[in-house]
Amino acid sequence: MGPNILIVGLGLIGGSIGLALQGSPAVNQIIGSDRDPLVVEKALKLGAIDTAASLETGAKKADIIILCTPISTFPDIIAAIRNDLKPGTIITDAASTKYQVMEMFAHLPEQVFAVGGHPMAGGEAPGIINADKYLFENAVYVLTPAPGTPDEITAKLMAVLKTTGADMLIMEAARHDEITAAISHIPHIAASALVSLTHGERDKLNMAAGGFRDTTRIASSDPVLWRQILFSNREPVIEGLDEFIDILNGIRHLLRENNETELYRILEEARQIRSEIPQVRKGLLPGFVDVICIVPDKPGIIGNLGNIMGAENINIVDLEILHVRDGDGGTIRIGVPSADKAILAVEALKKHAVKAWVR
Amino acid sequence: MGPNILIVGLGLIGGSIGLALQGSPAVNQIIGSDRDPLVVEKALKLGAIDTAASLETGAKKADIIILCTPISTFPDIIAAIRNDLKPGTIITDAASTKYQVMEMFAHLPEQVFAVGGHPMAGGEAPGIINADKYLFENAVYVLTPAPGTPDEITAKLMAVLKTTGADMLIMEAARHDEITAAISHIPHIAASALVSLTHGERDKLNMAAGGFRDTTRIASSDPVLWRQILFSNREPVIEGLDEFIDILNGIRHLLRENNETELYRILEEARQIRSEIPQVRKGLLPGFVDVICIVPDKPGIIGNLGNIMGAENINIVDLEILHVRDGDGGTIRIGVPSADKAILAVEALKKHAVKAWVR
Numbered sequence: 273m274g275p276n277i278l279i280v281g282l283g284l285i286g287g288s289i290g291l292a293l294q295g296s297p298a299v300n301q302i303i304g305s306d307r308d309p310l311v312v313e314k315a316l317k318l319g320a321i322d323t324a325a326s327l328e329t330g331a332k333k334a335d336i337i338i339l340c341t342p343i344s345t346f347p348d349i350i351a352a353i354r355n356d357l358k359p360g361t362i363i364t365d366a367a368s369t370k371y372q373v374m375e376m377f378a379h380l381p382e383q384v385f386a387v388g389g390h391p392m393a394g395g396e397a398p399g400i401i402n403a404d405k406y407l408f409e410n411a412v413y414v415l416t417p418a419p420g421t422p423d424e425i426t427a428k429l430m431a432v433l434k435t436t437g438a439d440m441l442i443m444e445a446a447r448h449d450e451i452t453a454a455i456s457h458i459p460h461i462a463a464s465a466l467v468s469l470t471h472g473e474r475d476k477l478n479m480a481a482g483g484f485r486d487t488t489r490i491a492s493s494d495p496v497l498w499r500q501i502l503f504s505n506r507e508p509v510i511e512g513l514d515e516f517i518d519i520l521n522g523i524r525h526l527l528r529e530n531n532e533t534e535l536y537r538i539l540e541e542a543r544q545i546r547s548e549i550p551q552v553r554k555g556l557l558p559g560f561v562d563v564i565c566i567v568p569d570k571p572g573i574i575g576n577l578g579n580i581m582g583a584e585n586i587n588i589v590d591l592e593i594l595h596v597r598d599g600d601g602g603t604i605r606i607g608v609p610s611a612d613k614a615i616l617a618v619e620a621l622k623k624h625a626v627k628a629w630v631r
Numbered sequence: 632m633g634p635n636i637l638i639v640g641l642g643l644i645g646g647s648i649g650l651a652l653q654g655s656p657a658v659n660q661i662i663g664s665d666r667d668p669l670v671v672e673k674a675l676k677l678g679a680i681d682t683a684a685s686l687e688t689g690a691k692k693a694d695i696i697i698l699c700t701p702i703s704t705f706p707d708i709i710a711a712i713r714n715d716l717k718p719g720t721i722i723t724d725a726a727s728t729k730y731q732v733m734e735m736f737a738h739l740p741e742q743v744f745a746v747g748g749h750p751m752a753g754g755e756a757p758g759i760i761n762a763d764k765y766l767f768e769n770a771v772y773v774l775t776p777a778p779g780t781p782d783e784i785t786a787k788l789m790a791v792l793k794t795t796g797a798d799m800l801i802m803e804a805a806r807h808d809e810i811t812a813a814i815s816h817i818p819h820i821a822a823s824a825l826v827s828l829t830h831g832e833r834d835k836l837n838m839a840a841g842g843f844r845d846t847t848r849i850a851s852s853d854p855v856l857w858r859q860i861l862f863s864n865r866e867p868v869i870e871g872l873d874e875f876i877d878i879l880n881g882i883r884h885l886l887r888e889n890n891e892t893e894l895y896r897i898l899e900e901a902r903q904i905r906s907e908i909p910q911v912r913k914g915l916l917p918g919f920v921d922v923i924c925i926v927p928d929k930p931g932i933i934g935n936l937g938n939i940m941g942a943e944n945i946n947i948v949d950l951e952i953l954h955v956r957d958g959d960g961g962t963i964r965i966g967v968p969s970a971d972k973a974i975l976a977v978e979a980l981k982k983h984a985v986k987a988w989v990r
Contacts, residue, residue, distance in 0.1 A: 467901040471819060473809060479771050479800075495898035499894050542826040548836055566763065574937035591950050
């Protein structure tokens with residue numbers, strides 16, 4: 273018989289984990305707990321949980337507890353359940369920074385095992401009503417076992433969470449936080465700072481084209497959430513910022529000293545490194561190949577493109593409208609799974625009198 | 632009778648200007664000059680120019696000369712033609728920085744008028760074969776008149792270039808360079824520096840998701856071109872970098888001092904400013920409204936979505952694949968022109984059993 277799972281906090285993440293684990297032979301019963309009775313009701317109705325329980329009752333029955341509430345609630349939750357836990361219980365979470373969480377998990381009763389968790393997927397809209405059983409499919413899901421947690425306990429938790437379809441990675445909490453600082457938190461600060469640099473001046477914003485919008489997209493995220501994320505990972509973010517500022521000062525120096533050779537080397541190295549990022553958003557899937565085409569800009573045109581690809585059995589794995597011309601035409605980038613498919617796509621598009629080429 | 636135009640350099644930009652001006656009543660004859668005879672032949676065949684000429688012969692006939700070669704070639708070109716120019720000739724260019732160009736234009740013969748130009752549109756692929764008469768449609772096109780150029784001369788040039796469909800803006804060369812430093816060159820350096828910050832470490836790249844890829848997209852551009860752009864705008868870039876580093880140090884200080892209130896204010900202000908950037912890539916068009924939908928990920932699905940929108944006469948002005956699930960499903964963002972159309976789109980999608988909502 274699989275373990276009983278208690279999910280604490282039935283929002284987008286908790287609800288989606290529940291839906292993803294449903295029906296898995298790796299799981300016995302999914303118990304849900306949320307302070308909002310309407311959310312509990314909705315979670316039961318959607319089938320995200322099998323049964324509802326208070327925090328304490330749920331904790332008594334649970335073999336695995338997954339905290340899906342904000343980090344700030346963890347100390348109170350741990351205090352409320354610590355005396356109800358069975359020996360062998362595994363406690364994990366879904367918060368986006370891990371070192372701070374592992375410190376909160378440091379003083380659990382003996383025979384209770386902590387493994388931090390970070391499913392790296394978010395939804396477009398919050399709450400149980402947007403819960404989605406596929407939210408974690410191909411997403412990276414990091415586990416950070418506490419120093420005292422035996423490997424077989426981590427393996428047991430991983431076997432359960434793997435049924436969400438996520439790619440599981442195990443690493444130390446400190447390394448997780450250093451990585452997320454570098455690839456998420458510092459880029460966020462940089463995006464905000466680039467927007468600040470415009471001072472909101474009208475002529476600057478009017479001239480800001482695609483590149484600026486791409487680079488600063490994440491600066492449009494919820495500032496309350498991001499303040500919390502940045503402070504919960506404060507030390508790695510400050511260290512990362514120091515290094516980022518050093519790199520920028522280095523580039524400034526090269527410009528000042530007219531060192532064209534070294535500036536070229538830095539730009540080329542960054543271009544090369546970036547080409548090694550896995551291309552599909554959520555996962556570790558192989559990259560795709562871009563086809564560029566020029567089409568009239570009118571209702572139905574994306575449909576036509578899609579039909580042409582569909583008729584050739586070519587899957588569109590990415591699509592971006594690069595230029596738009598009011599009522600006239602546009603340039604569209606279509607990502608397809610392979611170079612072969614890209615050549616096929618260009619041929620098919622040309623047959624339909626669409627100008628197209630492989631990028 | 633309209634002016635004779637000489638286009639020097641028949642690459643993507645020169646060729647596209649030629650195509651865009653063809654047939655305009657504002658223009659008499661379009662003369663093309665390029666050091667590569669095969670390029671000249673292709674430009675004639677495509678109709679980008681009416682006739683070909685050597686630099687000197689073309690310059691004698693021209694009323695307006697548009698330099699579309701790299702900045703580094705300008706001094707030699709100016710030296711070659713300066714004695715052939717008619718009184719009243721207007722000379723302009725298409726380079727991406729303007730102060731340096733205006734210095735090169737500073738010692739033209741009397742009665743020859745300089746107006747710097749920067750059409751802010753680029754193509755996905757270079758060369759005359761990718762020239763496109765719509766390249767500048769809705770793009771911002773900046774003119775920077777020399778101090779001695781009379782307003783009516785600038786107006787005359789603007790009337791001609793307006794036929795490309797671009798939105799013409801007039802400003803001082805120094806302001807142009809300050810703006811492009813802020814919205815293009817510093818973001819480029821930031822993107823490169825963010826990629827450098829990963830040191831190419833495999834686990835960092837594997838965990839880099841959509842946000843990182845968006846923020847660093849421009850770091851994949853041609854390093855030769857960008858080295859040239861950054862050095863041609865060196866002083867404004869260094870000044871902009873200094874301010875960018877100051878802003879980053881300010882954020883570092885807030886983190887260090889635990890100043891949550893002020894960090895929130897900065898993030899919120901940036902979010903607000905960013906929301907004021909015109910949404911459609913190339914222009915000053917009104918923004919659009921996003922519809923989010925969840926669809927199975929299989930060949931033809933983008934076609935189906937497009938068909939559903941087309942049947943309701945809803946134009947898709949932007950489309951982004953937010954999540955991809957291998958062989959199973961994905962979340963797609965569709966930009967439509969108005970809130971009314973967005974509601975209509977959601978209704979139509981739901982009728983076809985597609986889960987959808989207005990963002």
